[in-house]
Amino acid sequence: MTNARTRTRFAPSPTGFIHLGNIRSALYPWAFARSTGGDFILRIEDTDLERSTQAAVDVIIEGMAWLGLDHDEGPFYQMQRMDRYKAVLAEMQAQGLVYPCYMSVAELDALRERQMAAKEKPRYDGTWRPEPGKTLPAVPEGVQPVLRFKNPVGGVVAWDDKVKGRIEIRNDELDDLVIARPDGTPTYNFCVVVDDIDMAITHVIRGDDHVNNTPRQINIFRALGKEPPVYAHLPTVLNEQGEKMSKRNGAKPVTQYRDEGYLPDAMVNYLARLGWSHGDDEIFSRAQFLEWFDLDHLGRSAAQFDEAKLRWVNAQHLKAMADDQLAPLVAAQLAKRGITADERLPAICGLFKDRCDTTVALADWSAAFYAPVTASEADRAQHITDAVRPAITSLAEKLAGVAAWDKPSIAAAIKEVLAQHGLKMPALAMPVRVLVMGTPQTPSLDAVLALFSPDTVQERLRNA
Numbered sequence: 261m262t263n264a265r266t267r268t269r270f271a272p273s274p275t276g277f278i279h280l281g282n283i284r285s286a287l288y289p290w291a292f293a294r295s296t297g298g299d300f301i302l303r304i305e306d307t308d309l310e311r312s313t314q315a316a317v318d319v320i321i322e323g324m325a326w327l328g329l330d331h332d333e334g335p336f337y338q339m340q341r342m343d344r345y346k347a348v349l350a351e352m353q354a355q356g357l358v359y360p361c362y363m364s365v366a367e368l369d370a371l372r373e374r375q376m377a378a379k380e381k382p383r384y385d386g387t388w389r390p391e392p393g394k395t396l397p398a399v400p401e402g403v404q405p406v407l408r409f410k411n412p413v414g415g416v417v418a419w420d421d422k423v424k425g426r427i428e429i430r431n432d433e434l435d436d437l438v439i440a441r442p443d444g445t446p447t448y449n450f451c452v453v454v455d456d457i458d459m460a461i462t463h464v465i466r467g468d469d470h471v472n473n474t475p476r477q478i479n480i481f482r483a484l485g486k487e488p489p490v491y492a493h494l495p496t497v498l499n500e501q502g503e504k505m506s507k508r509n510g511a512k513p514v515t516q517y518r519d520e521g522y523l524p525d526a527m528v529n530y531l532a533r534l535g536w537s538h539g540d541d542e543i544f545s546r547a548q549f550l551e552w553f554d555l556d557h558l559g560r561s562a563a564q565f566d567e568a569k570l571r572w573v574n575a576q577h578l579k580a581m582a583d584d585q586l587a588p589l590v591a592a593q594l595a596k597r598g599i600t601a602d603e604r605l606p607a608i609c610g611l612f613k614d615r616c617d618t619t620v621a622l623a624d625w626s627a628a629f630y631a632p633v634t635a636s637e638a639d640r641a642q643h644i645t646d647a648v649r650p651a652i653t654s655l656a657e658k659l660a661g662v663a664a665w666d667k668p669s670i671a672a673a674i675k676e677v678l679a680q681h682g683l684k685m686p687a688l689a690m691p692v693r694v695l696v697m698g699t700p701q702t703p704s705l706d707a708v709l710a711l712f713s714p715d716t717v718q719e720r721l722r723n724a
Contacts, residue, residue: 264462265299266297266298266299266462267298267299267460267462268289268290268292268293268298268299268300268301268462268463268464268465269289269300269302269303269456269461269464270285270286270289270290270301270302270303270324270331271303271452272285272286272304272305272320273304273305274304274306274312274313274314274317275312275316276311276316276507277507277513277515278320278513278514279505279506279507279511279512279514280505280517280531280534281504281506283323283327283329283514284497284534284535285465285467285494286324287327287329287528287531287532288465288535288536288558289465289466290329290330291553292465292553292555293332295552295554298462299332300329300331300332301331301332301334301461302324302331302334302336303334303335303338303455303459304317304320304334304335304336304337304338305338305448305451305452306337306338306339307339307445317335319513321335323513323514323515326514326515326518327514327528328525328528336455336459338451338455341451341454341455342445345446345450345451346444346446348454348484349407349446349450352483352484357409357483358407358408358409358410358440359388359389359390359407359410360405360406360408361384361387361388361389361405361407361408361438362397362399362403362405363384363387363388364403371385384408384436385435386435388405389408389410404442404443405442406440407438407439407440408437408438408439409436409437409438409439409450409483410436410483411434411435411436411437411476411479412431412479413431414431415431416428416430417431417475419475419478419491421491421492422465422490422491422555422558423468423494423495423555423558424468424471424493424560429475431479434475434476437449437450437476439480448473452473452477453481456477456488457484457486462490463490463491463555464490464491464492465492465555466492466493467493467494467496468493468494468496470493471493492558494558495535495559495561495562496562497534497563497564498562498564499511499565500565500567505565514527520618520620521593521618521620521621521622521623522570522574522619523574523577523578523581523589523619525545525546525577526573526574526576526577526578527570528546528549529543529544529545529546529573530570530573532544532549533563534565535558536553536558536559537557537559538552542573543573543577571617572617574618575616578613578617578618578622579613581613583606583607583609583610583613584606586606586609586619586622587605587606589619590605590609590619590622590623590626592619593619593620593622593623594623597623597631599627599631600630601630602630604629604711607711608625608626608629608711609622609626611703611707612625612626612703615703628696628697629711629712633696633698633720634698635695639694639699639700640694642700643690643691643700644691644694644724645691648683648687648688649724651677651678651681651683651687651688652688652691652721653721653724654677654680654681655673655674655677655692656718656721658673658676658677659673659709659714659717659718659721660714660718665710665714666710668706670705670709671706674688674706689705691724692705692709692721693705693708695720695721695724696708696709696716696720
């Protein structure tokens with residue numbers, strides 16, 4: 261299978277919102293498919309009817325679309341494939357690969373209790389497994405059986421995991437897996453194998469919480485006459501407290517990062533480094549990531565999420581982004597506040613982006629150009645003093661008479677007022693910033709004022 265066209269998959273269960281720990285399990289198979297010219301398949305494992313919701317499916321698709329993790333096929337839904345699973349189950353029954361088991365839940369619980377009391381591994385003991393010369397118990401009346409897979413006896417099941425290395429499990433440690441419930445619906449481990457066969461999956465890249473499922477799935481592959489795919493089991497992503505990232509432990513939906521002003525390429529960059537590396541490279545583009553990505557540099561130890569590091573990575577991408585590409589993202593943030601931007605926004609982004617780590621922070625600065633500002637009482641008291649008000653009035657008069665509203669003309673007007681009143685730049689610039697921008701700290705004053713309309717500057721300077 262490794263010589264075939266690469267086909268990877270992401271197969272989430274829609275039982276809750278998708279967080280960064282989940283989406284990393286989509287990023288790597290997507291990247292591997294893209295870097296090898298293969299296909300990436302989206303599969304929704306929705307057999308948990310009580311917990312699966314369409315809302316969760318929508319968030320999965322929305323989050324992947326925002327991050328640019330486009331799929332080539334799907335989404336496929338397991339619940340829509342039940343006829344296929346049942347057909348394969350019937351074939352396996354006909355070949356003697358599965359058998360009905362009538363052991364009740366109460367009997368199974370009692371068996372496990374006896375095994376644990378005897379310090380044995382709790383496992384099904386094969387009571388209903390047919391063997392040559394074995395007499396099975398009488399079939400109880402009115403009991404619907406489960407179907408169990410006849411796991412091989414003796415030997416080992418082994419695979420070379422692309423993250424964990426060689427893994428070998430003795431078949432005697434595996435009991436006969438239930439692959440169909442009493443009502444005939446197939447179970448997870450069976451459905452996964454049928455899906456991977458039908459979709460010709462070559463590489464399964466998933467979280468290491470699936471390692472225990474892998475030997476069972478490999479045995480089902482081989483019983484069906486197929487070789488299993490290549491496996492790579494990714495270490496867990498931990499939250500900032502060192503716990504497994506989960507909704508219960510405070511993880512946020514992926515889409516919340518979009519709303520908080522993070523950039524998709526920055527998220528891809530940051531997530532890529534949570535378990536994979538390319539030398540010491542910290543900041544890279546999506547194109548570089550896809551050029552560099554392989555399965556040989558996946559990390560073996562758990563990665564820990566760090567929001568401060570994510571903000572830093574986002575800031576680097578924000579600074580590197582072209583102003584005209586950044587402007588629509590900032591305009592969307594402004595629109596949430598009821599503010600409509602205009603053609604000045606790319607230049608505003610260019611002036612302020614070095615001070616920001618998210619598009620929300622950039623929108624905070626940009627809003628001053630489109631909506632009224634209110635400086636704090638403390639800033640007004642500190643900077644707008646009786647001593648400086650005459651200079652502010654002079655500046656307003658000078659600016660009203662400039663021939664062109666541009667940075668050089670504004671700079672010349674400021675220079676004349678400073679000379680006229682015997683002031684140094686900070687003594688005038690900081691109060692003007694407080695009046696015009698609502699804060700004493702901004703980029704160069706002439707560059708800031710040039711992006712305002714002359715009328716707005718005059719109106720705000722009159723508030724001195």
